[in-house]
Amino acid sequence: xxxxxxxxxxxxxxxxxxxxxxxxxxxxxxxxxxxxxxxxxxxxxxxxxxxxxxxxxxxxxxxxxxxxxxxxxxxxxxxxxxxxxxxxxxxxxxxxxxxxxxxxxxxxxxxxxxxxxxxxxxxxxxxxxxxxxxxxxxxxxxxxxxxxxxxxxxxxxxxxxxxxxxxxxxxxxxxxxxxxxxxxxxxxxxxxxxxxxxxxxxxxxxxxxxxxxxxxxxxxxxxxxxxxxxxxxxxxxxxxxxxxxxxxxxxxxxxxxxxxxxxxxxxxxxxxxxxxxxxxxxxxxxxxxxxxxxxxxxxxxxxxxxxxxxxxxxxxxxxxxxxxxxxxxxxxxxxxxxxxxxxxxxxx
Amino acid sequence: xxxxxxxxxxxxxxxxxxxxxxxxxxxxxxxxxxxxxxxxxxxxxxxxxxxxxxxxxxxxxxxxxxxxxxxxxxxxxxxxxxxxxxxxxxxxxxxxxxxxxxxxxxxxxxxxxxxxxxxxxxxxxxxxxxxxxxxxxxxxxxxxxxxxxxxxxxxxxxxxxxxxxxxxxxxxxxxxxxxxxxxxxxxxxxxxxxxxxxxxxxxxxxxxxxxxxxxxxxxxxxxxxxxxxxxxxxxxxxxxxxxxxxxxxxxxxxxxxxxxxxxxxxxxxxxxxxxxxxxxxxxxxx
Numbered sequence: 001x002x003x004x005x006x007x008x009x010x011x012x013x014x015x016x017x018x019x020x021x022x023x024x025x026x027x028x029x030x031x032x033x034x035x036x037x038x039x040x041x042x043x044x045x046x047x048x049x050x051x052x053x054x055x056x057x058x059x060x061x062x063x064x065x066x067x068x069x070x071x072x073x074x075x076x077x078x079x080x081x082x083x084x085x086x087x088x089x090x091x092x093x094x095x096x097x098x099x100x101x102x103x104x105x106x107x108x109x110x111x112x113x114x115x116x117x118x119x120x121x122x123x124x125x126x127x128x129x130x131x132x133x134x135x136x137x138x139x140x141x142x143x144x145x146x147x148x149x150x151x152x153x154x155x156x157x158x159x160x161x162x163x164x165x166x167x168x169x170x171x172x173x174x175x176x177x178x179x180x181x182x183x184x185x186x187x188x189x190x191x192x193x194x195x196x197x198x199x200x201x202x203x204x205x206x207x208x209x210x211x212x213x214x215x216x217x218x219x220x221x222x223x224x225x226x227x228x229x230x231x232x233x234x235x236x237x238x239x240x241x242x243x244x245x246x247x248x249x250x251x252x253x254x255x256x257x258x259x260x261x262x263x264x265x266x267x268x269x270x271x272x273x274x275x276x277x278x279x280x281x282x283x284x285x286x287x288x289x290x291x292x293x294x295x296x297x298x299x300x301x302x303x304x305x306x307x308x309x310x311x312x313x314x315x316x317x318x319x320x321x322x323x324x325x326x327x328x329x330x331x332x333x334x335x336x337x338x339x340x341x342x343x344x345x346x347x348x
Numbered sequence: 349x350x351x352x353x354x355x356x357x358x359x360x361x362x363x364x365x366x367x368x369x370x371x372x373x374x375x376x377x378x379x380x381x382x383x384x385x386x387x388x389x390x391x392x393x394x395x396x397x398x399x400x401x402x403x404x405x406x407x408x409x410x411x412x413x414x415x416x417x418x419x420x421x422x423x424x425x426x427x428x429x430x431x432x433x434x435x436x437x438x439x440x441x442x443x444x445x446x447x448x449x450x451x452x453x454x455x456x457x458x459x460x461x462x463x464x465x466x467x468x469x470x471x472x473x474x475x476x477x478x479x480x481x482x483x484x485x486x487x488x489x490x491x492x493x494x495x496x497x498x499x500x501x502x503x504x505x506x507x508x509x510x511x512x513x514x515x516x517x518x519x520x521x522x523x524x525x526x527x528x529x530x531x532x533x534x535x536x537x538x539x540x541x542x543x544x545x546x547x548x549x550x551x552x553x554x555x556x557x558x559x560x561x562x563x564x565x566x567x568x569x570x571x572x573x574x575x576x577x578x579x580x581x582x583x584x585x586x587x588x589x590x591x592x593x594x595x596x597x598x599x600x601x602x603x604x605x606x607x608x609x610x611x612x613x614x615x616x617x618x619x620x621x622x623x624x625x626x627x628x629x630x631x632x633x634x
Binding site for chain 2: 048051053073074078079080082083084086088089090091099100102103104147
C-alpha cells in the first residue's frame with residue numbers, strides 16, 4: 001500500500017474547459033478516502049489520472065513520494081473496480097482472479113495459492129470454477145473486487161461507484177464486504193461516488209469535488225457539520241443544509257429582520273446555514289410561513305414530520321413532531337451555536 | 349384466457365407467403381422434380397428415381413470439384429478471418445481517419461463480381477498486368493493461365509482482396525461495441541498484445557465472427573463468377589468448382605436431370621455445413 005499525494009492537477013479534454021482545475025489531494029497509507037461529487041464534477045477523470053490511463057495537462061501525482069509522471073498504467077500497481085462488473089468473459093472466476101498475476105508471469109502454483117487466499121477472504125471459494133455468465137451481479141462485482149485485491153503489491157485500489165449496478169438488497173452486503181477487506185488488508189482506497197450515504201459510511205475522509213474543483217476535504221463530520229462551501233452544504237445531508245439570507249448589523253446577526261445572536265463579523269449581507277435538526281418550529285423565534293407538513297416516519301410512537309417553510313425568500317426544512325406543526329404563520333428557533341455563515345459561497 | 353382465433357391474419361401474411369413461394373419454394377421443387385426424371389423433351393420424361401443422385405455421387409469429376417470447393421472455402425476462411433480481425437484491430441477507433449479507413453475498406457464490396465474477375469484477370473497477366481509483370485520481373489515464374497498453383501494463388505488473392513473487407517468491417521463493429529472499461533481494466537491488469545486480444549477482444553467478437561464465418565463459408569461455397577472470368581475453370585479443371593461444373597452440365601450439355609440432382613446435393617451440402625457450424629456455436633453458448 002502507498003500514500004497518495006496529488007498537487008495542482010489540471011486536465012482538459014482537447015481545448016474544452018478544464019475538467020479538473022488545480023486539484024490537491026492527500027490520501028494517507030491505508031486510508032479509505034471518498035471523492036464525492038455530482039455528475040460532471042470530474043470524478044472519473046481524476047480516477048483515470050490516478051491510474052495512469054490519462055496523462056494530466058499539469059500537476060503531479062506521487063505514490064509514497066515517488067513522482068509517477070513517466071510511469072505507465074500497468075506499472076503503477078493500481079487496481080480499479082468499475083461501475084458495472086468488468087470480468088473477462090472467457091475465463092472462470094479463478095481465471096479472472098488470477099488474470100493480473102498471470103499477466104505478470106507468475107507461476108501456476110503461486111497464482112493458484114494467491115487466488116485461493118483472496119477467494120477465501122471474499123467468500124468466493126465455492127464459485128472458483130464457475131463461468132462468469134453463471135454469476136449474480138453481486139457475485140460478479142465481488143469477483144471484480146477480488147481481482148483488484150489479488151496483487152499483493154497493489155499500491156492503491158480505486159472504486160468507481162462500485163455499488164451502482166448491484167441490486168439494492170446486495171448493496172449493503174457488498175459495502176460490508178468492502179469495509180471488512182479494507183480493515184483486514186489496510187488498503188489505501190479511493191472511492192468515487194455521487195451518493196453521499198456511500199461516501200459518509202465508507203470513508204474516513206471525504207473530498208468534495210464540484211465542477212473540477214475541490215471544495216472541501218475532511219472527515220464526514222467536518223463535511224456535515226462545517227461545510228466549507230455552500231455547494232457542500234446543499235449537497236450533503238438529506239435534505240441538505242438550510243441556507244437563508246442573513247445580515248450582520250452592529251455586531252448582531254439578523255435573519256428575517258430579527259436579531260438572533262451577537263456576531264463578531266463585519267457588517268454586511270451573508271448566508272446563514274443550519275441543519276434541519278438544529279431548528280424547531282414554535283411560538284418564539286424568527287417568523288416563517290409554513291408551506292407544507294409531510295409525515296416522515298414514526299419514532300417510538302411519535303410521528304415525525306418534515307416541515308417546509310419560507311424565510312426571507314429561502315425555503316427551509318425542519319424535522320418536527322407531527323402535532324407541533326401546522327400550515328400558516330409560525331416561528332422558528334435556531335440553535336445559534338450550530339449556525340454556519342457564508343459570504344460569496346465560502347464559509348466565514 | 350383462450351387465445352382468440354383470427355383467420356383474417358392469414359390474409360395479412362399471404363403476400364409474403366406468395367413471394368417466398370415464387371422466389372424459393374417453387375423453383376426448388378421444380379429442381380427436385382427434374383432430379384428424379386430423365387427428360388428428353390417437353391412431353392417425353394421418364395421417372396428414374398434416385399438414379400441421377402447415385403450417378404452424380406459416383407462421378408469422379410463431381411467429387412474432384414467438391415474437394416476443390418471444400419479446400420477453397422477452407423483456405424478462404426483461414427486467410428480472411430484472421431486478416432480481417434487484424435485489419436479491424438489496426439483501424440483507429442475514432443476520429444476523422446476512421447471514416448476514411450471504413451470507406452476504403454468498403455470499396456471492394458461495391459464492385460460487381462464479374463468486374464472483380466476482369467480487374468484481376470488484367471492485373472495478374474504476366475505480360476501487361478501490374479501484379480503479374482512485377483512478379484515476373486522479379487524472376488519468379490508466374491502464369492495463372494498455365495500453372496494450377498499460380499491459378500489458385502491468384503484466385504485466393506482475388507477473393508481475399510474482394511471479401512476480407514467484409515470480415516474487417518464486421519469485426520470493427522464488434523470491437524467498437526466493447527465498453528472502454530474493459531480496455532481500462534486490461535491496462536491496469538497488465539494485459540497486452542495477445543492476452544488482451546485473447547481475453548478481452550476475442551470473447552466480445554464471438555457473435556460477429558459467427559456471422560462473418562457463416563457469410564464467408566456460404567459465399568465461398570457458391571463462388572462462380574470470379575473464377576469463371578479469371579481462369580474459366582482452368583488450367584485443365586484445376587479451378588473448376590462445383591458451381592461451374594454444374595453450369596457446364598445444365599447449360600452446356602442440357603443434362604437437366606443429373607444437373608438437378610447435382611443442384612439438390614449442392615444445396616444440401618451448403619445447408620448441412622452451415623447448420624453444423626451454427627449448431628456448434630449455439631451449443632457452446634448454451
